[in-house]
Amino acid sequence: MKPKAPIQYRGPYAPVATRVPGIQICELLPHLAKRADRYAIIRSMHCSSNDHGIAGTIGLTGSEAGGASLGGQVLPGSVKATHGAVLSKVLGFTPTMPRFVTLGGRLHQGKRPISGEGGGPLGSLHDPFPARL
Numbered sequence: 001m002k003p004k005a006p007i008q009y010r011g012p013y014a015p016v017a018t019r020v021p022g023i024q025i026c027e028l029l030p031h032l033a034k035r036a037d038r039y040a041i042i043r044s045m046h047c048s049s050n051d052h053g054i055a056g057t058i059g060l061t062g063s064e065a066g067g068a069s070l071g072g073q074v075l076p077g078s079v080k081a082t083h084g085a086v087l088s089k090v091l092g093f094t095p096t097m098p099r100f101v102t103l104g105g106r107l108h109q110g111k112r113p114i115s116g117e118g119g120g121p122l123g124s125l126h127d128p129f130p131a132r133l
Contacts, residue, residue: 001026052109060107060116067115081120088119088126098129105132 001024002010015024018036025033032039047058049067054075057067065077081089084100091099107114119126 053112053114056107056109056114057116060114061120068112070109070112072112079115079120081122081126082116082118082128084128085119085122085126089122093125099126100128101131102128103131 001013001015003015003024004010011026014027016027016030016033017024018033020036023036023041025036045059047055049055049058049064051069053069054064054067057079058064060082061080062083063077063080064075066079067075069075088099093099102117107117117128118124
């Protein structure tokens with residue numbers, strides 16, 4: 001969040017205090033605020049693209065291959081498996097309990113989907129379980 005940034009850069013939501021002194025998160029996440037002593041906030045993520053579609057693919061798969069830009073250009077290469085799919089492959093498929101879950105709908109930038117949410121070359125057996133809110 002950037003609550004002290006100029007209005008054109010910050011979002012509409014206010015920060016709230018967490019259980020960890022000096023750490024604030026978005027007011028829309030009160031349950032996470034209560035549990036802030038149980039997780040880590042990573043603030044050092046960086047990627048080589050400033051295009052949200054391609055950066056989303058990088059974040060999901062670790063690779064820009066097959067990522068689609070905001071303009072619709074698809075980068076060369078096949079989309080890799082998402083991190084959760086790799087974990088599912090390593091741990092082995094179990095039909096009784098999904099290895100990882102996605103919350104909400106598919107990721108998108110505007111009306112364009114962000115590539116890389118599924119099993120990719122590992123197959124749909126390693127896709128996330130889609131939990132709808």
